[in-house]
Amino acid sequence: KVHKCIVIGVHGFFPIKIVRTLIGQPTGTSIKFASECKEALIEWGIENQMDLDIETIALEGEGRISDRVDNLSKLLENWYDKIMKCDLLLFATHSQGVPVSINILAKLIKEKYEIVKNIKKIGLIGMAGICLGPFPGLEERYLIRAYSTLEADIMMELFEFQNPKSKQSKNLIESLKIILRNNVKVTFIGSINDQLVPLFSSLCYQMNHPNIYRGVFIHGPLLENEFKDCRFLIDLIHICVLITNVGFSDFGLIQEISKYLMGNLTGGGHSKIYHERQVYINGIQNVLETTDYGFLNSEKSDKDGNGNENGNGNENGNGNENENENENENDDFGFEIKQIDCKKISKNIYYLPWILNNVINEIRKVKSLESRQIIRNLKKRYDEWEPITKELKELKECFEAIKLEK
Numbered sequence: 001k002v003h004k005c006i007v008i009g010v011h012g013f014f015p016i017k018i019v020r021t022l023i024g025q026p027t028g029t030s031i032k033f034a035s036e037c038k039e040a041l042i043e044w045g046i047e048n049q050m051d052l053d054i055e056t057i058a059l060e061g062e063g064r065i066s067d068r069v070d071n072l073s074k075l076l077e078n079w080y081d082k083i084m085k086c087d088l089l090l091f092a093t094h095s096q097g098v099p100v101s102i103n104i105l106a107k108l109i110k111e112k113y114e115i116v117k118n119i120k121k122i123g124l125i126g127m128a129g130i131c132l133g134p135f136p137g138l139e140e141r142y143l144i145r146a147y148s149t150l151e152a153d154i155m156m157e158l159f160e161f162q163n164p165k166s167k168q169s170k171n172l173i174e175s176l177k178i179i180l181r182n183n184v185k186v187t188f189i190g191s192i193n194d195q196l197v198p199l200f201s202s203l204c205y206q207m208n209h210p211n212i213y214r215g216v217f218i219h220g221p222l223l224e225n226e227f228k229d230c231r232f233l234i235d236l237i238h239i240c241v242l243i244t245n246v247g248f249s250d251f252g253l254i255q256e257i258s259k260y261l262m263g264n265l266t267g268g269g270h271s272k273i274y275h276e277r278q279v280y281i282n283g284i285q286n287v288l289e290t291t292d293y294g295f296l297n298s299e300k301s302d303k304d305g306n307g308n309e310n311g312n313g314n315e316n317g318n319g320n321e322n323e324n325e326n327e328n329e330n331d332d333f334g335f336e337i338k339q340i341d342c343k344k345i346s347k348n349i350y351y352l353p354w355i356l357n358n359v360i361n362e363i364r365k366v367k368s369l370e371s372r373q374i375i376r377n378l379k380k381r382y383d384e385w386e387p388i389t390k391e392l393k394e395l396k397e398c399f400e401a402i403k404l405e406k
Contacts, residue, residue, distance in 0.1 A: 012094045
């Protein structure tokens with residue numbers, strides 16, 4: 001049981017005025033996230049008959065990721081006394097703020113472990129996070145040219161996540177290792193029609209671990225408009241996320257179809273997600289209603305994700321320099337790390353029939369699912385699907401093999 005709770009809000013990147021006219025005014029402040037998460041936590045507490053004493057912290061400050069991590073970590077020191085006494089520490093964050101928050105939390109665990117060692121539960125809710133960069137090719141569009149020099153640098157930095165060998169990608173992976181090994185529950189929620197971040201990026205597709213939970217936000221009106229005739233895709237994505245959450249593979253299906261889900265620039269898909277109460281509730285449930293995965297409270301594990309007291313294995317903090325970085329990584333602590341180069345994602349959609357066949361076989365392996373009913377419903381959705389655009393018509397053809405499933 002928990003009583004004293006601290007909720008920390010961390011905002012994303014705020015664009016300049018000319019860009020705001022295109023993608024909408026930013027309302028996703030740190031105060032907004034902290035307040036929304038607090039309200040959701042109050043709702044959860046009432047439902048579970050738990051008396052919660054909740055305090056919010058809003059970490060404000062823009063800049064490049066490393067600068068924000070350093071500056072906001074320094075700012076967080078003002079609350080160390082209260083953090084040490086809390087039962088629940090929960091981050092609520094959006095967009096660029098997701099990798100920033102992951103790095104802040106890892107830095108806190110690694111450098112100030114005495115501050116967090118007695119906290120019962122620690123969680124992080126990442127909404128539309130930029131974990132594998134924005135949509136490939138977006139950096140070449142007019143949108144980026146509208147930024148000032150500094151803001152363009154901040155924005156372009158986000159595209160470094162597309163390369164698994166970049167400093168940003170390596171730092172994110174190492175920070176995730178640290179927090180997950182210390183039993184932090186991480187919830188990644190993506191927006192299905194995000195205009196800036198592909199779904200596989202917001203779901204942090206490169207890392208799997210039992211402490212990671214994934215979900216997809218679908219704004220209600222979308223089901224009556226843009227996605228009214230695409231329920232097959234929605235159900236397929238739901239299935240992929242579902243089997244991934246219980247340790248099975250979608251064989252890259254979400255990665256392959258994310259480009260078909262990209263929302264229009266003024267659609268607000270990137271921002272609507274943090275107004276939805278259920279997004280926060282899902283993150284809270286992941287922290288407070290799931291079992292612990294072998295909490296490693298020891299001198300070996302409380303320093304970093306690799307058992308190294310000095311950080312990440314070398315002076316640059318990028319792990320073993322002799323490591324073969326082209327291979328996927330697995331270890332005894334539940335990590336599965338995939339090397340995904342977003343600029344090299346296959347454009348041959350005719351791989352999809354084979355991928356779908358593998359996903360169907362995975363569904364049959366999940367004992368807790370009624371696989372036959374799921375497959376029948378998916379076939380029904382496919383028959384009802386009447387795509388309009390050329391791209392979606394081609395995509396439907398690639399999934400035609402679903403009609404042969406029994």
